[in-house]
Structures are given as C-alpha cells and as structure tokens.
Amino acid sequence: MRTTNELRIAVFPGDGIGTEVMDACLTVLQQLEHHVGGFRLITESLPAGANFYRETGTDITDEAMQKARQADAILLGAMGLPDVRFPDGTEISPHLKMRVEFGLYAGVRPVKVYPNVRSPLSDRRSREIDLVVLRESTEGLFASAGKGEVIEDREARETLVITRNTCERLFDFAFNLARRRKARGGQGHVTCVDKANVFKAFAFFRKIFKERALLYPDISTGFNYVDAMALDMVRRPWDFDVLVAENMFADILSDIGGGIMGGMGMAACAEIGDHHALFQPAHGTAPDIAGADKANPTAMFLSAAMMLEWLGNRHELEPCLRAARRLETAIETGFSKGAIQPMEFGGPHGTAEVTRAVLADFGA
Ligand SMILES: NC(=O)c1ccc[n+]([C@@H]2O[C@H](COP(=O)([O-])OP(=O)(O)OC[C@H]3O[C@@H](n4cnc5c(N)ncnc54)[C@H](O)[C@@H]3O)[C@@H](O)[C@H]2O)c1
Numbered sequence: 001m002r003t004t005n006e007l008r009i010a011v012f013p014g015d016g017i018g019t020e021v022m023d024a025c026l027t028v029l030q031q032l033e034h035h036v037g038g039f040r041l042i043t044e045s046l047p048a049g050a051n052f053y054r055e056t057g058t059d060i061t062d063e064a065m066q067k068a069r070q071a072d073a074i075l076l077g078a079m080g081l082p083d084v085r086f087p088d089g090t091e092i093s094p095h096l097k098m099r100v101e102f103g104l105y106a107g108v109r110p111v112k113v114y115p116n117v118r119s120p121l122s123d124r125r126s127r128e129i130d131l132v133v134l135r136e137s138t139e140g141l142f143a144s145a146g147k148g149e150v151i152e153d154r155e156a157r158e159t160l161v162i163t164r165n166t167c168e169r170l171f172d173f174a175f176n177l178a179r180r181r182k183a184r185g186g187q188g189h190v191t192c193v194d195k196a197n198v199f200k201a202f203a204f205f206r207k208i209f210k211e212r213a214l215l216y217p218d219i220s221t222g223f224n225y226v227d228a229m230a231l232d233m234v235r236r237p238w239d240f241d242v243l244v245a246e247n248m249f250a251d252i253l254s255d256i257g258g259g260i261m262g263g264m265g266m267a268a269c270a271e272i273g274d275h276h277a278l279f280q281p282a283h284g285t286a287p288d289i290a291g292a293d294k295a296n297p298t299a300m301f302l303s304a305a306m307m308l309e310w311l312g313n314r315h316e317l318e319p320c321l322r323a324a325r326r327l328e329t330a331i332e333t334g335f336s337k338g339a340i341q342p343m344e345f346g347g348p349h350g351t352a353e354v355t356r357a358v359l360a361d362f363g364a
Contacts, residue, residue: 010071016285018077021300038319049079060094076280102276107135111257115336140247265296293350330361
C-alpha cells in the first residue's frame with residue numbers, strides 16, 4: 001500500500017492517430033481526476049516512434065526508456081508508419097522493445113460488443129460477445145524479432161521460443177483473469193490455443209497449461225488449434241471466455257477480435273508484467289485517416305480505464321477503481337444512448353465529438 005495518491009504516468013503519443021487519441025485521452029483523464037477525486041496522475045509526454053526516428057535517427061532514447069521504467073504505468077497511443085523503416089526493412093516499433101525490456105508477458109485484449117455497435121456477424125448472439133484474448137507478448141515467434149536471417153537471398157529463418165518460466169506466469173494470469181471474470185458473472189473458462197498437433201514447442205506449451213490448470217479446479221478448460229480458433233472466432237465467439245495463446249497467434253486472433261466487435265477503434269489492450277504495465281489501444285497509427293478527426297478514441301479510453309483499474313488494484317487506491325468504472329460507464333452509456341456514434345461505423349462523430357460525449361457524461 002503506497003502512502004501517496006500521486007501516480008506517475010509515462011505518456012508516449014507516438015505517430016499518426018496515436019497522437020490524436022492520446023490528446024483526447026489526456027483531456028478525459030484530467031476531467032476524471034477532477035470529478036472522481038482522491039488520486040492524481042502526473043503525466044509526462046515522451047517522444048518515440050517513426051516521426052521521432054525520421055527526425056533524429058533514434059526510435060526511442062535511453063532517457064525515455066528510463067522514465068518509462070520509473071513510472072507507475074505507461075500509456076501509449078500508437079507507433080510506426082509504413083514508409084519509415086530501419087535499413088533492414090522492418091518498421092520502427094519501440095513499443096515492442098518495451099514489452100521485452102519490462103517483461104510485459106500478459107497482453108490482455110478484451111473483445112466485447114458495445115450497445116448499438118453493429119458486429120459484422122449477422123447472428124443475434126453477436127451482441128453477447130465478451131471474451132479476452134490473452135497474448136503472450138515477450139517470446140513466441142516475436143522472440144526472433146531483429147534476429148532473423150536471410151541466407152544468400154535463398155532462404156530466411158526465424159526461431160520461435162517458448163519457455164516454462166513465461167508460460168507458467170502467463171497461464172496463472174489467465175486462470176486468475178478467468179476467476180475475476182467469473183466473480184462478475186463470466187463463464188470461468190480458459191481455452192488454450194496452440195498448434196500442438198504439429199509442433200513440439202506447442203505440445204510443450206499445452207503440457208504446461210495442463211499442469212497449471214490443476215491449481216485452478218474452479219476454472220474449466222478447453223483446447224483449440226489456432227486454425228480452428230480463427231474459425232470459431234467468426235462462427236461462435238459468444239461461446240468463449242479467456243483465450244490464451246502464443247504471441248504471433250494471439251496477434252492475429254486479436255485483430256479478428258477487433259473485426260467482430262466492429263472495428264479496431266474498439267480494441268483496448270493492457271500489457272502487464274510482474275513489475276510494469278503498458279496500456280495502449282490495439283490498433284496502429286491508421287495513416288489512411290490521420291489528421292482528419294476521424295479516429296475513434298474509444299479503444300484508447302478503454303485502455304486508460306484498464307490502466308486505472310490496474311493501478312487501483314496494485315496500490316489499493318479505491319478512487320482509481322472508481323474512476324475506471326466511471327469511464328467505462330460513460331462509454332457504455334454513450335453508445336447505448338446514441339451519444340457516441342463513431343465515424344468508424346458510419347456515424348457522424350469524429351475524435352473530438354466522441355470525447356465531448358464522454359466528458360458530457362461526467363458533467364464536464
Ligand atoms: N501498437 C502499435 O503501435 C501498432 C499496432 C499496429 C500497427 N502499428 C503500425 O501502424 C501503422 C498502420 O498499420 P495498419 O494500417 O496495419 O493498422 P491500423 O490499426 O493502423 O489500421 C487498420 C485499419 O483500421 C482503421 N483504424 C484503426 N484504428 C482506428 C480507430 N481508432 N478509429 C477508426 N479507424 C481505425 C484504419 O483506418 C485502417 O483502415 C503501421 O506502420 C503499423 O506498423 C502500430
């Protein structure tokens with residue numbers, strides 16, 4: 001339990017719509033702080049990303065990494081631009097460095113359909129979709145990022161890594177998440193998503209999952225190969241609760257999640273480790289709509305709500321928990337009353353208007 005209610009937040013707006021949704025989010029957080037009371041966020045905006053690389057030749061400074069390390073939480077917009085690349089052809093993505101550097105192994109990506117947001121799935125049960133894709137975020141195929149090789153322009157190799165240490169923590173996180181969701185009326189079910197029929201690494205992943213499952217007899221389990229999971233996320237996503245998967249598999253599945261809940265502007269994300277956590281929308285910098293007040297800031301706001309909840313639980317700060325619920329309620333109410341109709345879904349509201357609707361719900 002900490003003795004102060006002041007929390008330091010390292011803020012990385014990033015590039016493209018990242019900066020737009022972050023501006024909106026900081027306004028919302030400031031007003032929340034004012035209306036809920038009992039906590040104070042000390043935010044510091046730090047440069048990093050593709051534009052910063054273009055200007056300086058560096059994607060992120062050691063100083064900014066250090067400030068992120070010392071902060072109570074990291075809040076990020078989105079980073080990277082398709083036309084700004086390192087000499088090896090890969091994109092500028094310092095947020096991937098942070099995942100590894102800060103041990104953010106648990107990528108929590110809720111998939112939930114909000115009132116009046118039409119899922120592209122025509123089945124009426126699509127309104128009941130409420131699952132979480134839990135993405136291992138430090139190893140798997142991404143362990144090879146920056147280390148892959150192209151041999152004499154003939155073949156390319158990347159190596160996938162699965163470790164017992166990370167899997168045990170990841171699965172414990174999954175079962176505890178399912179428990180918390182069960183306490184709020186959820187199914188209490190974890191599905192292990194892998195490709196254990198073909199690869200030893202995934203048979204190992206599944207073996208560790210089964211070992212850890214024994215410690216959580218109150219939570220039921222299931223298994224799905226990743227290809228079948230892609231099918232089921234379209235065919236019957238309402239049947240699932242927590243899905244846990246390797247980094248690359250869950251990266252792809254969480255975009256299917258973004259699709260079935262209407263669009264990436266609804267896709268929030270928390271990346272959590274034992275000592276640090278980073279919160280960002282799951283979408284990218286959307287160069288196709290950047291600078292036009294068209295971005296849906298909802299995913300950014302929901303990610304900020306996840307940050308407040310994590311901080312509240314970690315530091316036993318009840319006001320932060322209240323602020324998280326207040327923000328979620330404002331968003332839910334905005335969608336159900338039609339006060340939030342993002343352009344992303346053909347509505348009239350751009351970033352500024354969605355932000356105004358959320359602030360109006362606080363009475364600001
Ligand atoms: N975590 C990150 O920072 C992150 C994640 C993914 C992609 N990227 C980077 O972003 C850049 C663009 O990538 P992309 O086009 O593949 O993915 P993207 O998520 O930026 O865009 C995909 C599609 O979704 C739409 N979209 C995304 N977020 C939206 C929002 N909030 N409101 C309305 N529409 C939204 C875009 O307009 C686009 O049509 C690339 O440089 C990529 O590397 C960064």
